[in-house]
Amino acid sequence: MNAYELIETSLEGSVALIELNRPRQLNSLNRKMVRELVEAMEGFDRDDQVRVIVLTGKGRAFSAGADIDEMTNDDSISLELLNQFADWDRLALIKKPIIGAVKGFVFGGGFELALCCDILITASGTEFSFPEVGLGVMPGAGGTQRLTKLAGRTKALEWLWTGERISAEAALKYGVINKIVAPELLMEECMKFANRLAKQPPLSLRLIKDSVNKAVDTSLLEGMQYERKNFYLLFSTQDQKEGMNAFIEKRKPDYKGK
Amino acid sequence: MFETIRYDVKDGIAWLYLNRPDSLNAFVAQMNREVKEAFKAASNDEQVRCIVITGEGRAFCSGQDLSEVDEKMDHGQVLRDHYGPMIKQIRQCEKPIIAAVNGVAAGAGFSLALACDFRLVSERASFINAFIHVGLIPDSGNLYYLTRLVGEAKALELSILGEKVKAEDALNMGLATQLISAESWEEDVSAFAKRIASLPTKAIGLIKRYLKAVSENSFEDYLEHEAQGQRIAGLTNDHREGVKSFMEKRKPVFSGQ
Incomplete structure (x- = not known):
């Protein structure tokens, strides 16, 4: 089923797996890879069989960053006209849960990609960093914005200005990642978590993600109005009936995603 | 490829010899770097199931080579640049590490022995937390490991009084795994290493x-x-x-x- 060149995709039950597949280049991201990734994500997002998407990298690193060669000769106008980050914007619109399984190096564009995930499970020993400052530039695919919203301005500035490596422990402490697991068990733990989410009612997960994302840059009152609409909306689902009936009948619910 | 150390892998055991016997195997920056590289190599080498670190000549390691110390030296930076990375590499290593303490282990040489998993001590060995004698504090993870091995009170005593700990006392204090007589030293170290290398x-x-x-x-x-x-x-x-x-x-x- 793999129609892609720089990524690999597979489906196990209701969990879709996307793997960055340039291990020799430590999965450095080029434009084609990002395009393939977005297309795969959007495909799985529309696929009824898929409930959760897992994103990881083949080899020892998740991704060591963007392909520098590709942009050495770019200028401001060529970048504006190329508008490559429009692909990244599409990642933010994926509605299903995205779980990132990250390890080794998560640098630059690779870090920005990780920050596009909803849940990050990290192998111990993983290092994160935004080294762009060392090349006379800065993150351009959401890094300054997403990191700041997660970790706060204080740490974000320190990390972005110095470009220093951030340990998994520090990333956990500042709310950048969800948990650290033994490297040997990264995929196993990640799949366990994914399968657990896959048993939850999909429409609830979907509207929870939608509402939580709303909270990131909306006033509390406005966000609560938004939340309410989503809450009411779920009462039109079969899964709401199933969930509540199962509760009353003291049995396990079986959710259909409808 | 190494100049200040010798590194051989034989029968699943990586032997790392500190090899500056004329200065009692004192640390210079190059030796910090080479020890670090040797530990990295041993960690990545699937053949290696046990690492033994020992000293060439009559000492295990006498600590920092004072000929490298001058007025302008930033002691903190030396730790960050040389000793810290070496000790971290050792701490990251998941293979069993034996310090075969053949003679004196002083200052950072003591710290190096502390960072290992087992300390086999020759009856000729001794430990000395010598830092205090030059007005410095124990470094390279020394206090971190020492308090865990012998408790705070004893660690404080060893660090402030800076007295020499003889091999037998080291054993009684919990600093050493095994005390070995000088006659059977090489044989016994080898046997212990072999035993460790045959475990899971x-x-x-x-x-x-x-x-x-x-x-x-x-x-x-x-x-x-x-x-x-x-x-x-x-x-x-x-x-x-x-x-x-x-x-x-x-x-x-x-x-x-």
């Missing part, structure tokens, strides 16, 4: 990993780490071999995998 190497690595997790985690979190560790161990061939040999009433032959 992956499980040893996991024991080291999760021992560290003890002090870094709450009990509940620790139990989760432990479960992950046992899951990994449970997937090894050595676990299967252990169970199989038990059923077959024979001695297990572990491959380290």
Whole structure:
């Protein structure tokens, strides 16, 4: 089923797996890879069989960053006209849960990609960093914005200005990642978590993600109005009936995603 | 490829000799770097199931070479640039590490021995936390390890009084695994290393990993780490071999995998 060149995709039950597949280049991201990734994500997002998407990298690193060669000769106008980050914007619109399984190096564009995930499970020993400052530039695919919203301005500035490596422990402490697991068990733990989410009612997960994302840059009152609409909306689902009936009948619910 | 150390791998054992006998194997920046590289090589070498570090000549390691110290030296930066990375590399290493302390281990040489998993001490060996004699504090992880080995009171005593600890006292204090007579030194070190190298190497690595997790985690979190560790161990061939040999009433032959 793999129609892609720089990524690999597979489906196990209701969990879709996307793997960055340039291990020799430590999965450095080029434009084609990002395009393939977005297309795969959007495909799985529309696929009824898929409930959760897992994103990881083949080899020892998740991704060591963007392909520098590709942009050495770019200028401001060529970048504006190329508008490559429009692909990244599409990642933010994926509605299903995205779980990132990250390890080794998560640098630059690779870090920005990780920050596009909803849940990050990290192998111990993983290092994160935004080294762009060392090349006379800065993150351009959401890094300054997403990191700041997660970790706060204080740490974000320190990390972005110095470009220093951030340990998994520090990333956990500042709310950048969800948990650290033994490297040997990264995929196993990640799949366990994914399968657990896959048993939850999909429409609830979907509207929870939608509402939580709303909270990131909306006033509390406005966000609560938004939340309410989503809450009411779920009462039109079969899964709401199933969930509540199962509760009353003291049995396990079986959710259909409808 | 190394100049200040010697590094050989034989029968699953990586032998690392500090090799500046004329200066009692004192540390210079190059030796910090080479020890670090040797540990990295041993960690990545699938053949290696045990690492032994020892000193060439009559000393184990006499600590920092004072000829490299001058007025302009930023002591903190030297630790960050040279000793810290070396000690971190050793701490990251999941293979069993034996310090075969053949003679004096002073200052950072003491710290180096402390960073290892086992300390085999020759009756000619001694430890001395010599830093105080030049108005400095124990470094290279020294106090971190020392307090864990002998407790705070004893660590304080050794660090402030800076007295020499003889091999026998080191054993009684819990600093050493085994005291070995000078006559059978090489033979006994070799036998111990062989024994360690024949154990389930992956499980040893996991024991080291999760021992560290003890002090870094709450009990509940620790139990989760432990479960992950046992899951990994449970997937090894050595676990299967252990169970199989038990059923077959024979001695297990572990491959380290």
